[in-house]
Amino acid sequence: xxxxxxxxxxxFLATLLLSNVAHAINFDISDEQSxxxxxxxxxxxxxxxxxxxxTGQIPGAFPDKWWEGSAxxxxxxxxxxxxxxxxxxSELSIGLQWQSGDGGDYMPSNYSSYLGNDDQMxxxxxAMTAAEYGFPDRSTGFSWLSLAQGVxxxxxxxxxxSSCGGGLRWQIWPYQSGYGMKNSISNGxxxxxxxxxxxxxxxxxxxxxxxxxxxxxxSSPLLSNTTWNVADSTNVDNDxxxxxxAQWTYNYGTYLAGAAYMYNYxxxxxxxxxxxxxxxxxxxxxETFFLxxxxxxxxxxxxxETCNDNEILFKGLTSSWLALTAVLVPSTFDSVLAKLQTSGxxxxxxxxxxxxxxxxxxxxxxxxxxxxxxxxxxxATNVFLANMINFNKTAPVTSTTGGNSxxxxxxxEDDSNASxxxxxxxxxxxxxxxxxxxxxxxxxxxxxxxxxxxxx
Numbered sequence: 001x002x003x004x005x006x007x008x009x010x011x012f013l014a015t016l017l018l019s020n021v022a023h024a025i026n027f028d029i030s031d032e033q034s035x036x037x038x039x040x041x042x043x044x045x046x047x048x049x050x051x052x053x054x055t056g057q058i059p060g061a062f063p064d065k066w067w068e069g070s071a072x073x074x075x076x077x078x079x080x081x082x083x084x085x086x087x088x089x090s091e092l093s094i095g096l097q098w099q100s101g102d103g104g105d106y107m108p109s110n111y112s113s114y115l116g117n118d119d120q121m122x123x124x125x126x127a128m129t130a131a132e133y134g135f136p137d138r139s140t141g142f143s144w145l146s147l148a149q150g151v152x153x154x155x156x157x158x159x160x161x162s163s164c165g166g167g168l169r170w171q172i173w174p175y176q177s178g179y180g181m182k183n184s185i186s187n188g189x190x191x192x193x194x195x196x197x198x199x200x201x202x203x204x205x206x207x208x209x210x211x212x213x214x215x216x217x218x219s220s221p222l223l224s225n226t227t228w229n230v231a232d233s234t235n236v237d238n239d240x241x242x243x244x245x246a247q248w249t250y251n252y253g254t255y256l257a258g259a260a261y262m263y264n265y266x267x268x269x270x271x272x273x274x275x276x277x278x279x280x281x282x283x284x285x286x287e288t289f290f291l292x293x294x295x296x297x298x299x300x301x302x303x304x305e306t307c308n309d310n311e312i313l314f315k316g317l318t319s320s321w322l323a324l325t326a327v328l329v330p331s332t333f334d335s336v337l338a339k340l341q342t343s344g345x346x347x348x349x350x351x352x353x354x355x356x357x358x359x360x361x362x363x364x365x366x367x368x369x370x371x372x373x374x375x376x377x378x379x380a381t382n383v384f385l386a387n388m389i390n391f392n393k394t395a396p397v398t399s400t401t402g403g404n405s406x407x408x409x410x411x412x413e414d415d416s417n418a419s420x421x422x423x424x425x426x427x428x429x430x431x432x433x434x435x436x437x438x439x440x441x442x443x444x445x446x447x448x449x450x451x452x453x454x455x456x
Contacts, residue, residue, distance in 0.1 A: 024351065024352045024357060025038045025041050025042065025348045025351040025352075025357050025359075025380075026038065026348070027344060027345055027347075027348030027349075027384065029341040029344065029345060029387060029390070032388070032390075032391040035344070035384055035385075035387050035388055035391075036082070036083045036085075036388075038344075038348055038384045039079055039082070039083060039381055039384040039385050039388075040079075040083070040085065041351070041357050042351065042357070042359060042377050042380045042381040042384060043075065043076070043079050043088065043377075043381050045356075045357060045358065045359070045377045046072065046075065046374060046377035046378055046381055047088060047091075049373070049374035049377070050072060050091070050374070052069075052091065052094075052095050052098075053090075053091045053094075053095075058098070058110075059091070059094045059095040059098035059099070060073070060094075060095030060096065060098045060099040061098075061099065061110075065309060065310070066099075066111045066115070066119060067115075067116075067118070067119035067122050067123070068309065068310075068313065068374070068375070068378075069095065069099060069123075070122040070123040070125070070126040071122065071313050071316075071317065071375075071378055072374070072378055073092055073095060073096050073126045074122075074125070074126045074129060074317070074320065074382075075316075075378050075381045075382055075385070076088050076089075076091070076092045077092065077126065077129050077130055077133055077135060078129075078133075078320060078381075078382065078385045079381065079385060080092070080133075080135065081133040081135075082385050082388040082392060083385075083388075089135075092135075093135075093136075093138055096126060096127065096130065096144070097138050097141045097142065099123065100123075100127075100141070100142050100147050100150075101415070102415070103150065103154075103412050103414065103415025103417070103418055104142040104146060104147055104150045104408075104411050104412055104415075105120075105147070105150030105151055105153065105154045105411065105412030105415050105418050106120050106123035106124060106127075106147065106150070106151055107120060107154065107412075107415060107417060107418045109417070112417055112418070113173065114173070114176065115171075115172055116170055116171045116172060116176070116178065116186065117155060117158065117168050117169065117170065117171070117172055117186040117189075117190070118170065118183070118185045118186045118189055120151055120154070120155065120172075121151060121155065121185075121186060121189035121190060121193060122189070123147075123151065124147065124148045124150075124151030124152065124155075124189075124193050125148075125189065125192065125193060125196075127144045127145070127147035127148045127151070128144070128145075128148040128193060128196050128197070128200070129396075130144035130405070131143075131144040131145040131148060131200060131403060131405035132196070132200060132396030132397055132398075132403065133396065133397070134397055134402060134403060134404070134405075137404075137405050137406060142408075142411070143405045143406035143407075143408065144405045145200070145201075145403075145405035145406060145407050145408075146405075146406060146407065146408035146411040147411070148193060148196075148197060149197065149407065149408055149409060149411040149412070150408075150411035150412030150415075151193065151412070152190070152193055152194060152197055152206070152209075152412075153410070153411060153412040153413055154412045154415060154418035154419065155168065155190050155193075156190075156209055157418075157419050158172065158419065160182075160236075163182075163236040163239055163240065164182060164220060164234070164236060164239055164240035165216065165219065165220075165240075166212075166216040167182040167187055167216055167217075167220060167222075167240070168182060168186045168187050168190060169181065169182055169186070169236070170182065170183045170186055170233065180235055180236050180237055181233045181234070181235055181236070181244075182220070182222070182233065182234050182235075182236060182240060183222070183232060183233035183234075184217075184222045184223065184230055184231060184232055184233065184251040184254070184255070185250060185251055185254060187213055187216070187217055187222065188217070188222075188223075188230075188251060188254035188255040188258065189254050190209075190213055191210055191213040191214055191217065191254070191255065191258040192254050192255070192257050192258035192261065194206050194207075194209040194210035194213060194258075195207075195210040195258045195259075195261035195262045195265070196258075196261050196396075198210055198261075198262075198265055199261050199264060199265040199396075199398055200396075200397075200398045200399055200403060201398075201399055201407060202398075202399065202400070203409065205409075207265070210258065210262060214258075214259075214262075214277075217255070220234060220240050221234045221240060221241070221242060221243035222234055222243065223255060225277065225280065227284075228280035228281050228283070228284040229245070229284065230247075230251045230252045230255060230281075230284075231243035231244060231245045231246075231251075232244045232245065232246040232247075232248060232251060233246075246300055247288055247289075247299070247300060248298060248300065248311070248314055249285070249289050249296065249298050249314045249315045249317075249318040250313075250314040250315075250317050250318050252281060252284065252285045252288070252289070252318065253285070253314075253317060253318030253321040253322065254321065255281055256278065256281040256282060256285060256321060256322070256325055257321035257324050257325055259274050259277040259278045259281060260274075260278050260324060260325040260328040260329050260332075261324075261328060262274040262277075263275055263277075263278055263328065263329050264328040264329065264395065275329070275331070278325065278329050278332060279332075282325065282332055282335070282336070285318075285322075286335070286339060289315070289318075290339050290342075290343075291364065292364035293342060293346065293364055293366075294338070294339055294342045294343075295342055295343045295346045295363050295364040296315045296318065296319065296339065296343045296363070296383075297315070297362070297363070297364050298311055298314050298315050302361060302362045302364075303362075305362075307361055309373065309375050310375075312361055312371075312373070312375035312376060312379060313375050313378060313379055315343075315379060315383075316378055316379025316380070316381070316382035316383060317379075317382065319340060319343065319379075319382050319383040319386040320382045320385070320386055322336050322339070322340060322386060323336070323340065323385075323386035323387075323388075323389045324396070326340075326389055327389055327393050327394070327395050328395055328396075333389075333393075337387075337389065337390055340383065340386045340387050340389075341387060341390075343363060343383050344383045344384055344386070344387045345366075346363040346364060346365075346366045347359065347363045347379070347380045347383045347384065348380075348384070349363075349366040349367060350362070350363050350365065350366065350367060350368055350369065350380070351368070351380060352367065352368045353368040353370070353372065354372070358372055358376075359376045359377055359379075359380040360376060361376055361379075363383075
């Protein structure tokens with residue numbers, strides 16, 4: 001039964017026993033309060049799966065899927081930004097800081113030995129979002145902006161010119177399964193982070209890297225700037241001559257949002273380039289993923305009911321990036337809003353499960369489909385809040401338009417544990433060592449994270 005795939009019986013029971021959540025989520029696209037209420041309901045349900053605020057638990061940590069903590073906090077940041085509700089701000093602030101690691105670059109010692117570049121990148125985007133939304137820096141620890149800078153600084157050191165002319169590998173360490181891949185979510189994510197840092201700080205280094213990552217991406221099989229197809233991955237074994245062309249919403253969304261930030265920040269002929277990129281990626285995204293009833297769908301797994309936890313999050317993240325695109329590139333606003341409204345209404349219609357507003361996965365069914373989990377609630381929250389751009393068109397702030405998060409351009413530079421070091425050929429011994437390390441570090445964890453080979 002799909003609804004029992006979630007990671008904790010306690011969370012399952014908590015969701016079933018909620019007594020103060022509406023039996024269904026009302027969602028009126030023309031009513032700001034209705035959308036806020038819908039988000040409040042889904043966020044409440046989402047947080048029943050989070051135990052990092054309990055005695056003996058680790059703030060921000062999901063041991064078998066560490067990156068998903070960033071997805072949860074991204075949803076909470078948007079919730080606070082669009083509704084003004086501070087209910088969860090303490091959990092958000094503490095967790096977002098706690099997982100930053102000693103080096104201030106989201107390479108915490110408990111997880112850094114088996115992370116992918118995409119895992120770290122998502123936390124960097126969460127910190128960047130905190131800076132752009134003016135979420136208050138903590139009085140101790142690292143500023144949100146410096147954490148995003150720390151992720152950038154450690155990731156550009158891993159830019160790999162030993163194969164394919166450049167690009168980030170999917171995984172950080174040679175002993176990891178997937179180290180031989182370069183994929184769109186890692187490279188598109190660093191592109192987006194670079195573009196956002198360029199816009200926020202005005203520092204040329206971030207702009208240079210955004211252009212560099214984009215140019216490499218379109219020279220590789222990952223991104224076509226003629227058809228605007230975004231492939232999932234390519235392999236270093238054949239010098240990136242071929243592509244794994246699985247279609248996922250978030251691969252498109254991360255490049256699209258990055259292009260939107262570049263459009264908003266640049267001007268003149270360069271801005272025309274980014275307008276073309278935004279239009280191409282946006283139209284392809286609409287054509288590829290807004291299928292039944294113009295409702296967003298990750299069709300690789302939804303109709304077959306095979307989505308894993310990672311994949312359930314993809315279209316929610318993409319919905320948030322679409323909303324950013326709409327406010328950063330005003331010419332796209334009407335077309336994006338229309339798609340977000342149909343998807344938001346359909347998502348709300350899926351939130352009728354277990355007599356307490358539990359949300360499903362296949363929004364295009366416009367009814368509850370039997371799925372249950374934190375990821376479903378995060379994605380529903382994201383699409384609900386994306387619809388708030390109809391009432392709040394304010395673009396993310398920069399350091400000159402109200403942003404006050406403290407900058408540290410050298411953040412993460414002293415973290416010797418954050419670099420994969422010299423690129424080496426993976427040998428049979430490395431692979432054997434990886435099996436031992438997997439067993440020692442966390443039994444089965446890389447097997448679970450291996451789902452990302454399929455989804456990202």
